[in-house]
Amino acid sequence: MRLFGSIGYTVISLSGGLLLVALGGITKLPYLLWAVWVVPFLLLLFLRDEPAEGEGMTLATLKELFTNKSFLWFLFLVFIISVPHRMNDVMLGLYMKELGASDSMVGWAWALAAAVEIPIFALLGKYLHRIHEYVLIGIVGIIYTLRWFMYYVSDDPWVLLALQAGAAITFAVFWITSMHYVARILPPQLGATGFSLLSMVYLGLSGMTGGIVGETVRLVRGASMYLFASIASLLGGVLFLATEVLSRRRGRGV
16 A cells, blocks of 8 residues: 555656646646546545454453553654654655755656665565564664754755655554564454554654654754654664564563
8 A cells, every 4th residue: 555655646746847837837736636537536436444343343452552551651662763754755855845846856756765665565564574573674774864964964955855864764664564563463354453553653753752852852953853853763673683582582582
């Protein structure tokens, strides 16, 4: 699902600007949004749910989910690493414009980030069994740290555009590994709820927090938000790795 989301995002990022110019400028954005949404909305009217398998959701299974300390700790660590990423989602365009980037450069930056994710989403799932999820996400946290620090030290919008390619080895690996972990540790009847909570933490809580923190820090000094992102990602990565080390010493996996 996320693979096709990246493909769609890439197409819209590249074509949206050209379409807006053809339509008459940014004031015509509502027409573009309606054109994009109407077709899938109509197709959804013909979609039918597949029959449910297993025992289904009950209050007992929900209690099991919300008392699963490993799962809740995992969501907390995901939140720490997600806040800097969602902050970049919200603030990158504004920050690049402050550095002198054109509208087309901002569009290309987002298109590049989405395009490089496509092969990772398509192929990584075949190899996830070779390394534990906490180790892999911990390594991703360290790479995120380096990526955000390069955003911090650079004031060239072209460099920031190029750094968006880092999404291939940060966000793409982080997200598919997180989904894989949730699918592995939760029973089938809790899978949909577990994925929903994961998405809520990433899209909802982290998005709101990242937007608030990013705007607050940007008003003081734009580049400082990426210094904050580096520190938060380092903290998240270290906590993921430390959790794995402690679990192995106790003789059980996370």
